[in-house]
Amino acid sequence: MTRITYIEHTGTEHSVDVPDGLSLMEGAVRFTVPGIDGDCGGACACATCHVYIAPDWAGLVPPMGELERDMLDFAFDVTPESRLACQIKVKPELAGMIVRTPKRQY
Numbered sequence: 001m002t003r004i005t006y007i008e009h010t011g012t013e014h015s016v017d018v019p020d021g022l023s024l025m026e027g028a029v030r031f032t033v034p035g036i037d038g039d040c041g042g043a044c045a046c047a048t049c050h051v052y053i054a055p056d057w058a059g060l061v062p063p064m065g066e067l068e069r070d071m072l073d074f075a076f077d078v079t080p081e082s083r084l085a086c087q088i089k090v091k092p093e094l095a096g097m098i099v100r101t102p103k104r105q106y
């Protein structure tokens with residue numbers, strides 16, 4: 001289990017212990033964290049798991065793949081910190097990670 005803190009655009013925080021090996025999207029859905037839908041189930045085909053990963057944490061997650069980059073074209077309010085939560089697996093090194101959710105998914 002790794003403690004991940006999801007922060008909604010309103011500032012509401014949800015700190016949950018996500019089983020290692022699940023994605024950040026699966027962790028949010030399992031604990032009913034609002035703001036991450038995950039409509040495609042993690043197949044990198046919907047962009048409804050769009051989140052923001054602060055630069056402090058960016059070095060600990062895998063680099064963005066081409067498919068993820070293409071799917072982000074369908075997300076709202078994309079920034080340099082944007083990632084798809086289904087493409088990042090939870091692991092102990094991510095303990096304490098902050099994941100911000102956008103104002104809306106499409």
Ligand code: FES
Binds near residue numbers: 042044048
């Ligand atoms: S859950 Fe569909 S792209 Fe991440």
